[in-house]
Amino acid sequence: NAGVTQTPKFRILKIGQSMTLQCTQDMNHNYMYWYRQDPGMGLKLIYYSVGAGITDKGEVPNGYNVSRSTTEDFPLRLELAAPSQTSVYFCASSDATSGITYNEQFFGPGTRLTVL
Amino acid sequence: GDSVTQMEGPVTLSEEAFLTINCTYTATGYPSLFWYVQYPGEGLQLLLKATKADDKGSNKGFEATYRKETTSFHLEKGSVQVSDSAVYFCALMGGSNYKLTFGKGTLLTVNP
Numbered sequence: 400n401a402g403v404t405q406t407p408k409f410r411i412l413k414i415g416q417s418m419t420l421q422c423t424q425d426m427n428h429n430y431m432y433w434y435r436q437d438p439g440m441g442l443k444l445i446y447y448s449v450g451a452g453i454t455d456k457g458e459v460p461n462g463y464n465v466s467r468s469t470t471e472d473f474p475l476r477l478e479l480a481a482p483s484q485t486s487v488y489f490c491a492s493s494d495a496t497s498g499i500t501y502n503e504q505f506f507g508p509g510t511r512l513t514v515l
Numbered sequence: 516g517d518s519v520t521q522m523e524g525p526v527t528l529s530e531e532a533f534l535t536i537n538c539t540y541t542a543t544g545y546p547s548l549f550w551y552v553q554y555p556g557e558g559l560q561l562l563l564k565a566t567k568a569d570d571k572g573s574n575k576g577f578e579a580t581y582r583k584e585t586t587s588f589h590l591e592k593g594s595v596q597v598s599d600s601a602v603y604f605c606a607l608m609g610g611s612n613y614k615l616t617f618g619k620g621t622l623l624t625v626n627p
Contacts, residue, residue: 403558430613432613439620441617442604442617444614444615491558491559493613503561503564504561504615508558509558
């Protein structure tokens with residue numbers, strides 16, 4: 400049971416390039432999330448998904464796109480990289496079963512992205 | 516909207532010292548409250564949680580009590596170890612059952 404895995408661990412992009420950050424979970428969780436973590440700013444939610452085929456925007460979705468074709472995978476796409484997207488990106492998942500009061504989110508190890 | 520304010524760091528302590536990291540929140544209704552820990556180079560891990568007023572969450576010697584009257588969830592540990600060096604995040608989950616709102620994080624360094 401690997402939990403939440405993310406690739407790559409590190410990446411440097413030039414302005415205007417595109418890339419996909421991969422995220423996979425093997426816990427059969429229905430909810431998945433993408434966050435970015437900027438120094439001294441905590442985590443901000445970019446996008447989330449409540450199940451395969453369903454995605455929605457978080458607090459800071461501009462410049463990103465997501466898809467969820469399977470329960471396990473939730474890739475994050477950057478189409479035209481900008482320096483403002485330099486950050487550490489975390490994927491998370493949770494089992495948001497209806498009727499319970501909270502859902503622990505399990506986090507991947509992160510992808511450190513630098514845009515120059 | 517929901518918000519979390521936690522003590523600014525960094526916090527530097529000697530081994531076996533007492534730790535308090537303050538956390539206060541603003542939310543409508545009755546949120547669930549969490550402390551997450553991030554060790555160097557890793558993702559976040561849930562440290563402890565409390566889902567209703569007066570609940571005490573505890574794990575690995577850390578404790579936090581959900582105080583509705585003061586809208587607080589302060590993290591405490593009686594005797595810190597070098598291995599506790601990490602960034603600690605206070606978070607809340609409000610009316611939804613999925614959306615976490617995080618504080619900015621507090622870096623703790625424990626020296627031997």
